[in-house]
Amino acid sequence: MNVLHYVNAFFSNDAYWQGYDGIPTRVSEHLGYTLEALALAALIGLPVGLVTGHYGRGGNALSLIATAARALPTFGLLVLMTMLIGFGMLPVMIPLVVLAVPPILVTTYEAMRSVDPSPVDAARGMGMNEAGILLRVELPVALPMILGGLRSAAIQIVSTATIAAYVSLGGLGRYIVDGLYQRDYEKVVGGATLVAALALATLALFWALGRLTVSAGVRRSN
């Protein structure tokens, strides 16, 4: 019995393609958690990173917070939050967001800092306001790096969202947690394979996003 055999058995089992424990349901649950956590993390990380990066202040404080956040064990945080808040979406979202904010925040800040200062000086000298400089001069150039930060955050969330299953929520973690409990390795391997596939799909998605949103002038000159 090798891994490929498990994979094959899992995906060819009709039972896994329907119902509340079917692959479509679990994948869409998993995607739902991922998107929600990524959106929340981006909502926190992007504006803070963009503004601090633009003004060049608060870099040390940011890296301190980011290092502290990274040091928090995700699983421990999940258990703690569940104890404090009880079961539900919120105790799952908190550790996922805490996990995703540091890469977004730090890369966005670094991306903005690494923008060549001379176009910024030229823009300011031409009478562009600060918001214009941030959005129309710095952001388009910093975008590849910022997308890189979002991408690593997204991949981390995709793989870590499996913990939702520990606190009785759905997602692909269900297969892994249940499979381990039931010693059903076909299920465990199937779930893990799906998580890996989702991570790869995330990579592809961000690659496409980069092609669509990054100017050819930036893509080629780096």
Added chain:
Amino acid sequence: MIRIDSVTKRYPDGTVAVDRLSLEIPDRAITVLVGPSGCGKTTTLRMINRMVEPSEGTISIDGRDTRQQPVNTLRRSMGYVIQNAGLFQHRTIVDNIATVPRLLGWSKDRARARARELMERVGLDASLARRYPYQLSGGQQQRVGVARALASDPPVLLMDEPFSAVDPVVRKGLQDELLRIQDELGKTIVFVTHDIDEAVKLGTMVAVLRTGGRLAQFAPPAELLTNPADAFVEDFLGADRGIRRLSFFSSAGLELLTAPIVAVDASAEQIAARATEDVPYLLVTGLDGRPLGWSEPGALTAGQVDTGRLLPCGRPFAAGRDSLRAALDCAVLSPTGWAVAVDGEGRAAGVVSQAAIGEAIRGAHANDTTGTTGFAGAPDLAAVQKAAR
């Protein structure tokens, strides 16, 4: 007129970048701020568009204090060119140039049409319009920078060491192009450089600043070369300022000798008649009148001169159009010690000796008026400085 009135820039740490500087920058002329690093020339420029706020003193444009209008309105009314062009790498060339018109609320089509017009003006091929900055050479990028600054047709152009980052050949091209554009547009240009040659070449007026942000001298370049205000300015001008100053004297006054010129098909009699005591060499020209080279009269074969045996005559100077500096350079480089003058079509117009050029230089110095007249507004300042010394 841009009037800088006893402006000081002091930073919080106590460093004084500019110290009680007063300058009257004339309209429709190029005023160059030049000096060693740390002399506050860039700070001075940046105070004009309030990229740096003065600690003391006022800067006014046509009598109006620059602090009376919103800072971005002020900046949009001035073109701004910086050292590495500072192009937006995510925008095409045409959109880079259209930046300020777009900020001023022009429609995209109108701004782009204007941008294409400017590309032509600064000598950029129209095929580059849809390219990105990374696809252009440094010199082309700098042309885009100049076009971008000119896009909304501002009366004032601020240029901060715009040509320092390109190689000397490209730099010369850009300088000539700037002078040509200035002839056509007549902008009020404030130009910062650390290169005194560039200052002398481009400036209608040159302000030499010394370390610590004080004005050393403000004068037209010819006067600067003639009467440096002090040892600092003299030192900054370099060792060959006497030679460089000759650039400001026309070669029109030179007396050209036409006697020692023979055509390549000259007969024995013509050669004999041309050879005089004063000129030991004859200049041989082609049938089109262009100079071919020098030869001793005895070495010439009548009817058909062997052009391969001629002494080279080097690069000739254009009579009347080139300066005495060019004429002297030709004479110094010529193996015979004689310079060859040509007319507009490149035909030999005459020859002139080093001695005659020396005579003309002495004459030019005697008649020189650049030290006493000069640009309007300048003599006062120069007089003030001299009185202060």
